[in-house]
Amino acid sequence: MSEHDLEKRQFGHRARLALSPACALKADGQGHAARTMWNLLHAWWRMMPKEKRTLANADAAIRQARQDIDFLTVLPAQAAQAVLKTYFQAWKNYWEGRADAPNFKGRLRTVMSVDIPQGRDLNIVRVHRRWGMANIPKVGRVRFRWTKDLPAGKHSGKENRITGARLVKDVLGWHIAFRVQTLQARPEPHQGPDVGIDMGVTVPIALSDGETYEHGARLNDKEKARLVRLEQRAAQRKHHRKPGERISRRLHRTYDQIAGLRAKAKRRALDWQHQTTTVIARTYGTVVVEALTITNMVKSARGTIEEPGKNVAQKSGLNRSISQEAWGRTVTMLTYKTARYGGSLHKVPAPNTSRRCSTCGFTTPGSRESQAVFVCKNPDCGWSGNADHNAARNVLHLYRMSLALIPAAGRAVVRRAKRVKPAAAR
Structure with missing residues (x-):
C-alpha cells in the first residue's frame, strides 16, 4: 500500500479513571490550581495595557505566580503553559466571532480539567x-x-x-x-444508497426509506421516582434556608445526587446516538439532513412586559425536548462517521419540509393533520402517510434537485470532490 x-x-x-482517594485528592488540587491560574491570567489581562498583553509577558507572569504562590506548584509546568495557550486561544475565538469573551471561572459552575500536552x-x-x-x-x-x-x-x-x-x-x-x-x-467511496433524515421530538430519527430509530426512557421508573424525591427534598431544604445563608452540606449532597442521575441519563442518550449514527454511516453513502438553526428554535416565548408571549409553558417544554434530543450532536457525529466510511453528509434548507407533499410537491395549509399523519390537500393528489417519512423524503428530494440544477460537467466535478473530500477532511 x-x-x-x-x-x-x-x-x-474518553475513558473513566479509577483513582485512589489519595490520587483523587491530588487531581482535585491540580484542577483547582488550573482554574486559579486561568483567573489570575484573566485579572492580569484586564490590568495590563494593550501594548503589554503579549504571550511572552503572560508567560513571565505565570512563572512569577508559581514562585510566589505555593498552591500553584501542584500544577505541572506544562499544564500551566497549556492554560496560557487555552486562554489566548479563547481570546482569538472571541475576536473572530466564534465564541464569547473569556470570563472569570467560578468554583461551583466550572468543570475542573487539567491538560497533559x-x-x-x-x-x-x-x-x-x-x-x-x-x-x-x-x-x-x-x-x-x-x-x-x-x-x-x-x-x-x-x-x-x-x-x-x-x-x-x-x-x-x-x-x-x-x-x-x-x-x-483511505476509505473507498461508499456505494450505499442516498437517504434523507428528518429529526424530531416524538420520533427522534426518521429516514426517507421508511426506517425509524427511537429510544426508550433514559431513566427507568425507580430512577425517575428517586429523581422526583430528590428534587422535592432539595426544594424543601432550599425553602428553609435563610436569605444570605450558605448552602448546607446536606443540600449540596442532594444536588450531587440529582446531577448524578441526570448525568446517567445523558450518558445513555450519548450511547444511543453513537450506535444509531454508526449504523446509518455504515449503511448509506450519502446522508442528507436539514440545516437547522437550533439556537433560534429553542428561544423562550416569554416576550417582554409590553408584549408578553403566549403559551410560554408549552414552548418551554418543547425547548427542553429539543435540547434533550441534541440534534446538533447527531449531525456532528454523522459528519465525521460518514467521512470515516467513505460517504458524505449534505445539508438542505429546512423551511416547509414538514408541510410539503413528497408526492406532488404542493404545500397546502392543514396538510399536517396530526403529529404522525400527513394528508395532502391537493385534489389531484390526496396522498397520505407518515408525516416524518414525508419530511425525510422532501429532504432527500431537495438534495437531488440541487444536483439536477448543476450542469453535467459540474456534476462530474462535484462527484470527484465528494470522493476526495472525506479523505482530505480527516
Whole structure:
C-alpha cells in the first residue's frame, strides 16, 4: 500500500479513571490550581495595557505566580503553559466571532480539567482485558477503563501515537480524554444508497426509506421516582434556608445526587446516538439532513412586559425536548462517521419540509393533520402517510434537485470532490 492510500486521522477517546482517594485528592488540587491560574491570567489581562498583553509577558507572569504562590506548584509546568495557550486561544475565538469573551471561572459552575500536552509522559500500558494504566504527572500511576484499542506499547510509533490528554471531572468522577493520531487506509467511496433524515421530538430519527430509530426512557421508573424525591427534598431544604445563608452540606449532597442521575441519563442518550449514527454511516453513502438553526428554535416565548408571549409553558417544554434530543450532536457525529466510511453528509434548507407533499410537491395549509399523519390537500393528489417519512423524503428530494440544477460537467466535478473530500477532511 502506497503512501497516497494512507491518511492521518485524529480523534479523541474518553475513558473513566479509577483513582485512589489519595490520587483523587491530588487531581482535585491540580484542577483547582488550573482554574486559579486561568483567573489570575484573566485579572492580569484586564490590568495590563494593550501594548503589554503579549504571550511572552503572560508567560513571565505565570512563572512569577508559581514562585510566589505555593498552591500553584501542584500544577505541572506544562499544564500551566497549556492554560496560557487555552486562554489566548479563547481570546482569538472571541475576536473572530466564534465564541464569547473569556470570563472569570467560578468554583461551583466550572468543570475542573487539567491538560497533559505531552503524550509521551503518559506511558500507557494495557494490563488487563478491561483495564489500562497511565502515568499522570504529579498524580502517579493510575488505572483507566480500556474500552477502545489505543496505540500503547509496541503498537505505538511515530504515526500511531497519543499526542496528549486532558483530565476532566464531572459528576461521575474523573475521566481522561486521549488525543490519538493514527495512520489508516483511505476509505473507498461508499456505494450505499442516498437517504434523507428528518429529526424530531416524538420520533427522534426518521429516514426517507421508511426506517425509524427511537429510544426508550433514559431513566427507568425507580430512577425517575428517586429523581422526583430528590428534587422535592432539595426544594424543601432550599425553602428553609435563610436569605444570605450558605448552602448546607446536606443540600449540596442532594444536588450531587440529582446531577448524578441526570448525568446517567445523558450518558445513555450519548450511547444511543453513537450506535444509531454508526449504523446509518455504515449503511448509506450519502446522508442528507436539514440545516437547522437550533439556537433560534429553542428561544423562550416569554416576550417582554409590553408584549408578553403566549403559551410560554408549552414552548418551554418543547425547548427542553429539543435540547434533550441534541440534534446538533447527531449531525456532528454523522459528519465525521460518514467521512470515516467513505460517504458524505449534505445539508438542505429546512423551511416547509414538514408541510410539503413528497408526492406532488404542493404545500397546502392543514396538510399536517396530526403529529404522525400527513394528508395532502391537493385534489389531484390526496396522498397520505407518515408525516416524518414525508419530511425525510422532501429532504432527500431537495438534495437531488440541487444536483439536477448543476450542469453535467459540474456534476462530474462535484462527484470527484465528494470522493476526495472525506479523505482530505480527516
